[in-house]
Amino acid sequence: MRWGFAGIATALLSGVAFAQAPGDWATYGHDKGGQRHSPLKEITPGNAGNLAPAWTYHMRPATPATTADANADAQRRAEGLPDMTAGGAPAGPRARRSRFAGSEVTPLVVNGRMFVSTPYGRVVALNPDTGAEIWATTIPGPGQPSLRGVEYWAGDTQTPPRIVFGTRDGRLIALDAASGAFAEGFGEHGVVEMKTPEILNGGEARFYGMTSPPIVYGNLIITGSAVQEFPAKGAAGDVRAWDARDGHLVWTFHSVPRKGEKGYDTWAPGSAEGRSGVNAWGFLSLDEKRGIVYMPFGAPTFDRYGGDRAGDNLFGTSLVAADAKTGKYLWHFQVVHHDIWDGDLEAAPLLFDATVKGRKVPTVAVISKSALLFVLNRETGKPIFPIAERRVPVSDVPGEKASATQPFPLVTPPLGRTSFSIKNDITDLTPELHDTCAKWIGDNQMVEGSIYTPIHLNKVTISFPGLLGGGNWGGATYDPAQHLLVVNTHDLGQVTKLVPSKGPLPFERGQPSGRFRPDNSRLLCQKGPWGRLWGVDMTTGKIRWQVPLGISDEAPEGKKLTGRPNMGGAITTAGGLTFVGATDDNRFRAFATATGKMVWEVKLDAAAHATPMTYAGRDGRQYVAIAATGGTFLDSPLTSDTITAFALKPKDAGQ
8 A cells, every 4th residue: 555644733723713604605615624514404305396596696797798708708718719709609619609608616605695706707795695796806817716616714803804716827816705805915906926936847837727716724825726737847736825814925735746855756767847737726625623734636747648757656646634734744645656547636535524333533535536435534544444456457658657556445336437348338328329339439449448547559448437537526525414425426438549749748649539429429338327426324435325317318218317427516414415416417406315316406507517505594594506507627518607596485494
């Protein structure tokens, strides 16, 4: 087993923890440990069928079209998509896109206000009972606010509460929570430039920004980042902490170790210097009592070929625990050694106390793109349920030295497909789809792959899971009363090959390259389910239930419950419900957490590729809110700009 550990200080720092009201949703994960579990229980499996829209907020501002369109086009360019034509239709091949922009935001509700970052260059505060704007602040420059949300800092005796967030172009911004004004005294008029010479490794940023919110610990704002996946050299993926009062840099954790630091010897000589990747582009988590920050890191660059970086490549695709006050390394667990599959950890590490064999254990769980669930002691990083190193396939690519083994959980099975057989696993949804897929596979001379099969040179490999998982940034939620971890995954395979390159590396991705479906069909080429919701018992590590998540409207009658690709997370409540959108079928659903039975479903104007949240309004009612715009990595049609809050009809409330 390859993990590391250093001594841990567990002293509670006075004044560090922020006590939120029970009905608030004050940080992305509801709590800093990312459980995404609310104590609210007005809505139950028995009355969820009576949920109805209470209000809808349109994120696209009611300003002259040129302003909104410029913001939308700026986001599209940042994501490598074509601009729109003057007539309002998309330019280029993706003609189904509109002037709507994609959002994956989870709103916050704190002290009677809802805070939202929008993909139209604005951060807004809303009345959580009505959706009416209280204030709206336009963020100057082309970089959009982080698309998954903002963070709340409660302030101190000298400074009032602030809303803090990053932008897609690498700025850290603080706004006054009461007025939305840029926070004077924080950086330069409320803005800190994150693209420092050290983080750029002496060069220019091909891409550096924030797509997810930071996390606050006391008076520290701890930030991850989104960086390039190619070329190999570029901006560092370091995690940093900034003073929430004035914005000065407090500490830096080097995600690719420098000479003399732990893990440097896991890189071939010279290969760590200037290396990009190994970034926490998803969500960080905190154990506020112990003062530990948990950082899920992604793969090193280039994430499909590692011939120029022999070794395990710490802290690539690893969970790292550090002292939240100082950034000092405590322990790590590497989920993928020498990652050449883009197997990023990006979901928030899930912190809870498990009861295993009658003993209470401080726990952290991480779901990987490989669909594997790792459950560790969050003080030490040691496995709670057994994990073993197993031999995996070797690479046939010249110069590539894939790791001979990878870690596998021995109790919880993979939460998704990890192999594909051309003979047995081609879809049988319809004879026509089967034949189309079989011909596509044959025409391209595709070869079978299983988990951790390295991509072949000049041969198209069918990989399961693909680069979108398995699991993804939506991660898991935990219901402490039921000792149940609930997580949505999908089986979205990938077809890829390596070909000789004329660039700085000898090999690059060739064609065909993409998802395991022909001609951009919405129907996939493997047997289903294509997406699932899982309930995993955290007292045993065993699966308690699993159900297909999502329907294929174009499938034949009687076969529509295929499960669907999904992006976004679930939440649980003390009322016994799991709420999840995520699927590309435009639905928002509620399930009974105990059984996995669906008890409510509504069709939205767009896919809700976001994590919902729930809160108590100032009127005392329980609301459940979700953003639905389409977009995200699944490339769902951008057909809306809404955040919708649902509540029980007044006559049903309290029943």
